[in-house]
Amino acid sequence: MSTITLQHLLDACSPGGASVLTSVTPLEPAAGPHASVAPAKFLEGKGRTAKPVFAYERRFWDGEAVTAVLIDSKQSQSNRLEAAVSAAIADQDPVLARTPRIELHFERAGKEIVYSDIDLPHRAFDGQIRAGTINGEPATAAQEYRELRNATVADARPLLERSPITLLLGGWDASRKTHAGRYRSLLVGEIIGILSDQGRDPEVNQSKRGGARIDPLGARIQLDQAEREVIADVQKSELSDKAYTNSYGQGGKSSSLGLGGIPPSLEQLGGVTCRAIIRSHVLSFAALRALRFDSPTSEGDVACRALLAALALNGLARSDAELLLRANCDLVEAGPAVVTLDKRHGQKENFEPLSIEQAQELLSAAIDNAVQAANLTWDGSILVVEGNPTILAAAADDSQDD
Numbered sequence: 001m002s003t004i005t006l007q008h009l010l011d012a013c014s015p016g017g018a019s020v021l022t023s024v025t026p027l028e029p030a031a032g033p034h035a036s037v038a039p040a041k042f043l044e045g046k047g048r049t050a051k052p053v054f055a056y057e058r059r060f061w062d063g064e065a066v067t068a069v070l071i072d073s074k075q076s077q078s079n080r081l082e083a084a085v086s087a088a089i090a091d092q093d094p095v096l097a098r099t100p101r102i103e104l105h106f107e108r109a110g111k112e113i114v115y116s117d118i119d120l121p122h123r124a125f126d127g128q129i130r131a132g133t134i135n136g137e138p139a140t141a142a143q144e145y146r147e148l149r150n151a152t153v154a155d156a157r158p159l160l161e162r163s164p165i166t167l168l169l170g171g172w173d174a175s176r177k178t179h180a181g182r183y184r185s186l187l188v189g190e191i192i193g194i195l196s197d198q199g200r201d202p203e204v205n206q207s208k209r210g211g212a213r214i215d216p217l218g219a220r221i222q223l224d225q226a227e228r229e230v231i232a233d234v235q236k237s238e239l240s241d242k243a244y245t246n247s248y249g250q251g252g253k254s255s256s257l258g259l260g261g262i263p264p265s266l267e268q269l270g271g272v273t274c275r276a277i278i279r280s281h282v283l284s285f286a287a288l289r290a291l292r293f294d295s296p297t298s299e300g301d302v303a304c305r306a307l308l309a310a311l312a313l314n315g316l317a318r319s320d321a322e323l324l325l326r327a328n329c330d331l332v333e334a335g336p337a338v339v340t341l342d343k344r345h346g347q348k349e350n351f352e353p354l355s356i357e358q359a360q361e362l363l364s365a366a367i368d369n370a371v372q373a374a375n376l377t378w379d380g381s382i383l384v385v386e387g388n389p390t391i392l393a394a395a396a397d398d399s400q401d402d
Contacts, residue, residue, distance in 0.1 A: 003358055004313070004351045006306065006365045008341065012285040013305035018343050020282050021309075023316065023353065025337040027191065027277040027323070030330040036207055036271030037193065038328040039071045052269055056202045061194050061276070067202050068192045069272055072325055077189035077281070078169045084318035085165070086118045095364050096314065098380045100162050104128055106387040113392075117163045124148050124163035125173040125181070132385040139385055149173055151181060157293040159183075160304055161377050167291065168308055168315075186288055187312045189281035191325075193274035207270035209328070221260040228252055271328055279320070283312050293374060300374030303366075307376070310359075310366035317359035 004021070012018040029035035044053045055070040072080075088096045102117040102124060120126035134142035140149075144162075151158040159167050159181075170185035197205050223231070232239065232247045235257070239247075246256035254260050285305075293304040323331050337353040354362065370376045 001350060001352050003354055004339070004341070004362070006310070006362060006369065009306040009309045009362075009366065010302055010369075012341065013288050013302045013309065015289065016344075017289065018285050018341050020284050020286070020342050021339065022283075022342070023281045023320075023337045023339045025279045025320065026334040027279055027331045028334040029274075029277075030332045034273075036273050036328075037071065037277070037331065038209075038269075038271045038326060039069045039193065040073055040076060040326075041269060054202075054206060054269065054272065056195075059192065059194070061278075066198055067195050069195060069202065069274070070190065071193050071277065071329065072191035072279075074185075074188050074190055077191070077319070078185065078187075080322070080324075081187070081189075081315040081319040082118045082165065082169065084322065085315045086116060088318060089116075089118070093360075095360050095367070098367060098378055099164060099311070100378060100381050101165070102129060102163055102383045102385060104132060104385050104387050106389070106392050108392060113387075115387075118165050123166040123169065123171045124159065125166070125171050125176075127175070128387060128391065129385050130175075131388040131391055133388075134383070134385055144383055145385075149176065149181060150179060153183070153290055154292050155294045156183075156291050157295075157304075157376075160293055160308070162381075162383055164308060164311060168312055184287055186308060187281060187283045187316070189279070189316075191277065191279045191331075193272065194276040194278070196273040196275045202272070206272050209268045209270035221254045223254050223259075225250060225252065228254055228257070231257055277331060277334075281316060283309060285309070293376075295374040297373070300370075300376075303370040303373035304376060307363075307366045307370040307378075310363040313354055314356075314359040314363045317354045317356045320353075321356065 012021070029037050039054045041052045042055055043050045045051060055073075057068055057070070058065055059068040060066075061068070085096060085099070089099065089101075104115045104117075104120065104126075106113040106115075115128070117123045117126070117129070120128055129145070130140055132139045134145060139145045147158045148162055156167055163171075167183055168186050171181070171183050173179075173181045195202055195205070229248055229252070232244055232252075236244055239257075243256050246253060288305040288309060291301075291305060291308075293301050295301045295304065320337065323333070325331065339351040339353050341349045341351065343349055367378050371378055
């Protein structure tokens with residue numbers, strides 16, 4: 001069985017080409033089939049009544065309707081691909097470093113902090129970018145940035161040459177008064193688990209996770225209010241607002257400062273057991289063919305679409321190789337990925353999954369072809385945006401359960 005080539009991508013990106021390319025991989029718990037896994041958590045409800053839940057839904061699997069749980073969502077899978085691409089660029093990968101991008105620069109305590117559109121949640125249209133400045137001018141007024149916002153599906157070249165990740169994984173300039181660009185994801189993916197017990201309400205079978213802490217100095221650290229507040233004040237600049245508030249005042253607790261022990265308890269969502277775990281991705285050539293790039297010929301537009309497809313497959317080869325999801329959710333591949341090109345009219349062609357090295361060769365060839373066929377600029381250029389220091393000063397992280 002062969003691997004997919006640039007010619008396959010060019011054919012698929014041409015009118016009447018393939019509909020989609022899919023990649024489906026069977027997974028299993030690293031510890032074995034007896035082990036539970038921790039799915040993604042979501043908040044149900046709002047405010048103080050909100051509670052963490054797993055997302056259960058009905059799916060069709062092995063010839064019947066079954067109850068499944070969402071282990072990793074579309075957004076999360078996209079973020080993992082972005083992280084893999086961003087890491088490769090940071091490591092100065094010779095192929096991915098050619099990817100044009102936007103960088104957001106901050107300074108904190110004399111140290112520069114840099115994020116790119118690959119890292120930011122709304123990519124080229126992120127509020128952090130819009131609140132920044134470019135060469136001393138508000139980003140929203142800068143011509144270079146306005147060109148990106150004025151791009152359209154009929155002429156997406158400005159985005160392709162500055163923020164291709166926005167075209168690949170989607171972006172919506174939702175807050176703009178008029179001409180709000182909106183681009184659907186070309187690549188989507190997820191990981192689901194088919195629950196082992198299909199006979200009962202899934203919430204009955206989900207486990208709870210125990211939490212505890214042993215303090216070698218003593219199970220209880222008995223501080224009076226004044227002593228506790230002195231310790232909290234010394235750390236105030238580094239404590240979260242929640243930790244500081246819960247440690248202060250007459251009702252404050254030493255445990256909020258990480259002092260003393262916490263008895264074992266079963267309060268948090270734990271995990272579920274699954275009879276099958278499936279990771280799937282879909283790359284839409286139909287969506288790619290909807291994009292135009294103001295190329296001198298139709299072949300140039302095809303070459304630009306194939307470049308985006310090759311970028312998707314490169315990121316996929318990297319992110320699929322790193323099954324790092326969250327604590328208590330260690331998975332391994334139970335078999336090879338099944339990669340299928342839908343050639344329409346019920347015709348399909350299977351391929352070997354790409355290795356990272358093969359994906360590198362494919363992307364390099366796609367870049368060179370698009371540069372030649374579409375006169376594309378793809379040279380690793382960076383649009384630097386100076387971040388708004390007021391936003392940086394106001395940023396705070398809430399405590400999270402991993």
